[in-house]
Amino acid sequence: MADHLEASVTLPSEPASVSAAREYVVTTLAEWGLPPGAEVSDTIRLIVSELATNAVQHTFGQSPTFTVDIELDRDEQLRIGVTDSHPRFPKRLPAAVQQDNGRGMVIIRWLTAECGGKLRVRPTREGGKTVAIELPWTVPAQPVPAAGQQEP
Numbered sequence: 001m002a003d004h005l006e007a008s009v010t011l012p013s014e015p016a017s018v019s020a021a022r023e024y025v026v027t028t029l030a031e032w033g034l035p036p037g038a039e040v041s042d043t044i045r046l047i048v049s050e051l052a053t054n055a056v057q058h059t060f061g062q063s064p065t066f067t068v069d070i071e072l073d074r075d076e077q078l079r080i081g082v083t084d085s086h087p088r089f090p091k092r093l094p095a096a097v098q099q100d101n102g103r104g105m106v107i108i109r110w111l112t113a114e115c116g117g118k119l120r121v122r123p124t125r126e127g128g129k130t131v132a133i134e135l136p137w138t139v140p141a142q143p144v145p146a147a148g149q150q151e152p
Helices: 016-031 039-057 104-114
Strands: 002-014 065-073 078-086 120-124 129-136
Touching: 002 016, 016 039, 016 065, 016 078, 039 065, 039 078, 039 104, 039 129, 104 120, 104 129
Parallel strands: none
Antiparallel strands: 002 065, 065 078, 078 129, 120 129
16 A cells, blocks of 8 residues: 555535535545444544534534545554634633533544544644544454354
8 A cells, every 4th residue: 555645525614514524535445445333443443433523513503614624644543533624722621510511522632542643633734623633544354244143
């Protein structure tokens, strides 16, 4: 594989774009060798879903689009970032706060750490922010069988 692969998509900040972002990332990673049925693929799908949802819900109409960037360096490090043009950084909610939403960053942080990765939030030159995860790139030797199926 190449030393460095990149892919990017810009989507409108609307709810339908969340599933489009998930599909884009899973399809791209499959092209780069990560089977869609692999456990880490499902984890990445959930992380991207939460990142994209945050970009749509928490920019309050001040970011008409968001961009999903994917980078793979030397078959070792995967980076996925979601950039929007809203200047406010995500806030950590205290564990005692009772509400039905607002736990996306907790989920992202936990899943990223579980995979041995890091979560970073950086400002952009244009005044927005990028929320990115960095994960070790681990591609299973063989596709994971679907639930209920046995390996030959």
